[in-house]
Amino acid sequence: MIGPERHAALSGWAFLAPALLLIAVFFFLPVMAALALSFTDFDIYALGDLQRLRFIGFDNYLQLLQSPLFWIALGNTAYFVVVGGPLSVAISLGAALLVNSRLTHGSAWFRTALFLPVVTTLVAVAVVWRYLYHPRYGLLNYGLSLFGVEPIDWLGDPNWAMPAIILMAVWKNFGFNMIIFIAGLQNIPPPLYEAARIDGANAWQQFRHITLPLLGPTFLFVALMTMIGYFQVFAEPYVMTQGGPANRTMSVVLLMYEEGFRWWNMGYASAAAFVLFALILAATMLQLQLRRRGSS
């Protein structure tokens, strides 16, 4: 007969075992293997015959740092994160404020409409947007032409391709953060606003001194999640531009995919994946640090 505490521990581990086993084998093991792989010259020959595998230290990382294409991919990814991330968060917050406004009637309908792009399949809507961006027949250029704007070759012009991809990505996912912001807004006690109104605070002052500070934790969460997600941009350039024109939409993950699964340079691609991971980790730490300093 075993005691109740031991019984609880055994039962706990038993319920946990399938999930832990799967996560260990299909997540943690590959993460460690990827680190090991990044120090080898694993390529298409090694794929056929493991005898060909050699340990090459930091050569992959050195090669990456010397590769112009990697720096281009890094720059493009940074562009996507730094411009797309804040834009997406700002639009999410704006939409949440509007949907949640006291003045709004039918907010459930607006919420559903604004959220609908989130549940769509990225590949499918990327295909749709490719036609919307068509320089001759696309709806977007036609709409702009009504205001006298000359046609723009959205996906063909090296300067417009990344903004076009950002616009589509923001359209696709701002609704997700909007929902989280709405939840955050609803957690702010209404008496705070009533007191502020009695003191004569206008809408902007209420937003600045009540909404924003109390939304702080939600804001941090949304900013972090959006940033981590935007660092991993892949399907948009894969479907819409294949990384072009002139590599202006080549992202780090797209580069990793091409090197790893098209050319089978798996050691090199693993190194690229780890650099991305390191960057995400560093950016996350930085945001948490800034936030901590800001609140103290």
Next chain:
Amino acid sequence: MSRRSYSWLPALLVHGLLAAGAMLALAPLAWMLAASLMPPGEANSYPPRLWPSAITFEHYTALFTRLDLARYLFNSTLLAIAVTVISLLINSMAGYAFAKFRFRGRDRLFQGLLAALVIPAQVTMLPLFLLLKQFGLINTYGGVIIPGMASIFGIFLIRQYLLAIPDSLLDAARMDGAGEFRIYWSLIVPLCRPILVTLAIFTFLGVWNDFMWPLIVLTDSSMYTLPVALANLSGEHVQDTELMMAGSVLTVLPVMLLFVILQKYYIAGIMLGGMKG
């Protein structure tokens, strides 16, 4: 005095902005649907048509007769259902263990799993491919299903939900002499119903919409899911705008319907995940 007489102005502004936003959000989807019903070539005309001159379903028919859409639809549905059912079982058991059993190292283990959420999935993809190749799982349904059978986020969601349920309920069942699995199956699972529905929608949508991993692991076109097939077709059939729009509609429609029907659960799930995170 003048303040009062213009009090309708902010309300008008708010509704105007919301209507404009909703229109911008829905316009690409509306055009996709309209273009999929246009006669061939009509989507490529100037000025662009917003509505078909005559409604035709020929592109939908072509997807099923000339192309193998039924096959992709089947693959997508099968994979999404399989991953959803299996992962729901495994994640709910693990979430239950983290929420309701005391054992040494439990909290540290849970924190460790949560911390691992910052590791991007792409880091695992290259070794995972090699691992599945060893098991002979490349280009099989198993190659998509098995790595998706447990998820840290799913475990987290279930645990958060169960923490709010009092232990006294479980203790009463134990007093009655019910076995641990029986308690899980006939007490915990029914209690968790709302969060299980939420997680089921998340998982189904996630698998249905996923692109990168199926693209890597499903190498033969007969195994393609809808997004992989669509990305592939959009290269070959770039000129057939109406055909591609019909394909996009069929890819997007099932998940949009699922969302619209079950949106209460979906929205609640985002809020739970967002607030406690």
